Amino acid sequence: MRIDLDVILSYVAENSHVLDLGCGDGTLLALLRDKKNIQGIGLEYDQEKIVECIEKNIAVVQHNLNNGLSEFDDNSYDVVIMTLALQAMQRPDQVLDEMLRIGKECIVTFPNFGHWKARWHLALYGRMPVSDLLPYQWYDTPNIHFCTVRDFENLCWQKNITIVHRDMVAANSISEGLCKLHPNLFSETAVYHLTRN
Amino acid sequence: MESFPQGSVGLVQPQTQQFDTPLALANGRTLHNYQLVYETYGTLNEDCSNAVLVCHALSGDHHAAGFHSETDKRPGWWDNYIGPGKAIDTNKFFVVSPNNIGGCSGSTGPLTTNPETGKPWGSDFPTLRVRDWVETQKALADLLNIKQWAAIVGGSLGGMQAMRWALEYPDRVRHCVAIASALKLTAQNIAFNETARQAIMADPSFFDGQYLEKNTIPRDGLAVARMIGHITYLSGDGMGQKFGRDLRSGSFQLGTDDPLEFEIESYLRYQGSKFSTAFDANTYILMTRALDYFDLAREYDHDAVKAFSHAQCKFLILSFTTDWRFSPVRSQEIVQALLHAKKSVSYAEIESTYGHDAFLIPNERYNQAFTAYMKNVAADIPQGGRQ
Numbered sequence A: 001m002r003i004d005l006d007v008i009l010s011y012v013a014e015n016s017h018v019l020d021l022g023c024g025d026g027t028l029l030a031l032l033r034d035k036k037n038i039q040g041i042g043l044e045y046d047q048e049k050i051v052e053c054i055e056k057n058i059a060v061v062q063h064n065l066n067n068g069l070s071e072f073d074d075n076s077y078d079v080v081i082m083t084l085a086l087q088a089m090q091r092p093d094q095v096l097d098e099m100l101r102i103g104k105e106c107i108v109t110f111p112n113f114g115h116w117k118a119r120w121h122l123a124l125y126g127r128m129p130v131s132d133l134l135p136y137q138w139y140d141t142p143n144i145h146f147c148t149v150r151d152f153e154n155l156c157w158q159k160n161i162t163i164v165h166r167d168m169v170a171a172n173s174i175s176e177g178l179c180k181l182h183p184n185l186f187s188e189t190a191v192y193h194l195t196r197n
Numbered sequence B: 001m002e003s004f005p006q007g008s009v010g011l012v013q014p015q016t017q018q019f020d021t022p023l024a025l026a027n028g029r030t031l032h033n034y035q036l037v038y039e040t041y042g043t044l045n046e047d048c049s050n051a052v053l054v055c056h057a058l059s060g061d062h063h064a065a066g067f068h069s070e071t072d073k074r075p076g077w078w079d080n081y082i083g084p085g086k087a088i089d090t091n092k093f094f095v096v097s098p099n100n101i102g103g104c105s106g107s108t109g110p111l112t113t114n115p116e117t118g119k120p121w122g123s124d125f126p127t128l129r130v131r132d133w134v135e136t137q138k139a140l141a142d143l144l145n146i147k148q149w150a151a152i153v154g155g156s157l158g159g160m161q162a163m164r165w166a167l168e169y170p171d172r173v174r175h176c177v178a179i180a181s182a183l184k185l186t187a188q189n190i191a192f193n194e195t196a197r198q199a200i201m202a203d204p205s206f207f208d209g210q211y212l213e214k215n216t217i218p219r220d221g222l223a224v225a226r227m228i229g230h231i232t233y234l235s236g237d238g239m240g241q242k243f244g245r246d247l248r249s250g251s252f253q254l255g256t257d258d259p260l261e262f263e264i265e266s267y268l269r270y271q272g273s274k275f276s277t278a279f280d281a282n283t284y285i286l287m288t289r290a291l292d293y294f295d296l297a298r299e300y301d302h303d304a305v306k307a308f309s310h311a312q313c314k315f316l317i318l319s320f321t322t323d324w325r326f327s328p329v330r331s332q333e334i335v336q337a338l339l340h341a342k343k344s345v346s347y348a349e350i351e352s353t354y355g356h357d358a359f360l361i362p363n364e365r366y367n368q369a370f371t372a373y374m375k376n377v378a379a380d381i382p383q384g385g386r387q
Helices: A005-011 A027-036 A047-055 A092-102 A116-125 A149-158 A173-181 B130-143 B157-168 B187-201 B219-233 B236-243 B263-278 B281-293 B304-308 B328-340 B355-360 B364-379
Strands: A017-021 A039-044 A059-062 A077-083 A103-111 A162-169 A189-195 B015-019 B034-041 B051-055 B094-098 B151-155 B175-179 B247-249 B314-320 B345-350
Touching: A005 A027, A005 A077, A005 A103, A005 A162, A005 A189, A017 A027, A017 A092, A027 A039, A039 A047, A047 A059, A047 B345, A047 B364, A077 A092, A092 A103, A092 A189, A149 A162, A149 A189, A162 A173, B015 B130, B034 B130, B051 B130, B051 B157, B094 B130, B130 B157, B130 B281, B151 B157, B157 B175, B157 B281, B157 B304, B175 B364, B187 B219, B187 B281, B219 B263, B219 B281, B219 B355, B236 B263, B247 B263, B304 B328, B314 B328, B314 B355, B314 B364, B328 B345, B345 B364
Parallel strands: A017 A039, A017 A077, A039 A059, A059 B345, A077 A103, B051 B094, B051 B151, B151 B175, B175 B314, B314 B345
Antiparallel strands: A103 A189, A162 A189, B015 B034, B034 B094
């Protein structure tokens, strides 16, 4: 299981209506359906993944997220989720606004660019970080808007978004402990549970 | 029997069913009785809960899969997707494929005798709308004791029937699959249909649609109508790849004056000619009008969201990238209305160079998505009397 899925599962109430933006192969929605009895729909652009969603009996609509989300009404879902895709959006700030327009709550996860390994990579080698989680070179990465935990919380503050929960996910238990001490330095993935009020 | 290809339903036999309950049509007229020709593939389970209705498009008929004889070279029109182990898996489903009324393959239509006159109906056959077909298909379902279809599936005009079913009889369909379809035709689409109809009507052998009484058929007009249709069912790129500017005969060498013929000319003429003797001109006019008149949301204040709010089934919508007759945008309109109506919907826009015809043609991704969805339909079949 991807490390942040457990955390997301804990944020979602039973029987919710869930919209998953960039749902990939449908793993998260299938998990939420099986464990939380949610009714969900996923948006995905990659057809191979769309087929995998259908194979899991997940409703999935082919959609390019950069074309907007106007087909969804205000407050039409309990929860709108975007996992590890915000940094690949053309305008992450506008996506966040849309998610909070459509969903009563939203859950966002992103790779923390403030992680010490990323900083170390840049400081020591003077080159853009490449890691297991982010295995791309600067020129071919789909991740065009990296942010740190501090950057993200600053955006939430500017937009008057309430952080209901946040969890910092690290690769091992030692890092988990350090995460609590200094999340922006030690968390690899940040998970945020947000609402407008 | 062993000579049929693997994955084929094999030898099939059309059945004919007479209905004597008068059918009140959408245009106010009544058909006092009618008959439906249909084929079935697979076995109906004890609960009658594994039935799939296949709705045909403009020029289709009841022969969707398998072969009519040992020497039959051409299988049914959707044989690529119906059969044991195929997308519509006949090991799991009982498939019902009727020829719609107004058709020309055995069901009551312009070619059959009007009981009031004793002559062929011809152009006097009532104008039909998609909902009329839904009514006849429902009569067939009642007869076969099918209380709820596991799925209703169709491409193009067939998809319109599937969607109409979902609104008219929401408790009688669990899944609706509409492929390369639309909520309604665009002005351009109606324009193509009208041009085709005018080609038929301009044929001196048309005789206001009563050509059978004159022992003739408007062959040339129907051939041109088919050629127009055929052009719009293919994509420009697909046609270019297949035919280019290749010559069938003659040459452009200086000093030569032999008759020239492009491959595409020859192909279109062949398609038109073949169709003109196999299909009925009045049926072509009737079917294209049914297409033109269809507007899923008309009775719902022209609001597709309101229309779909009546549906209870789940939906699979598919479109093809190069289809410009029923473009992906038309399917996206269906999907957007379904999303607004909070219905369960899956949608994919399949890459293909085959234009509108793509829904009939083998395509790996299309087959994967369609097959995966139909497996979910099969998993949804109530077993042992459970509902």
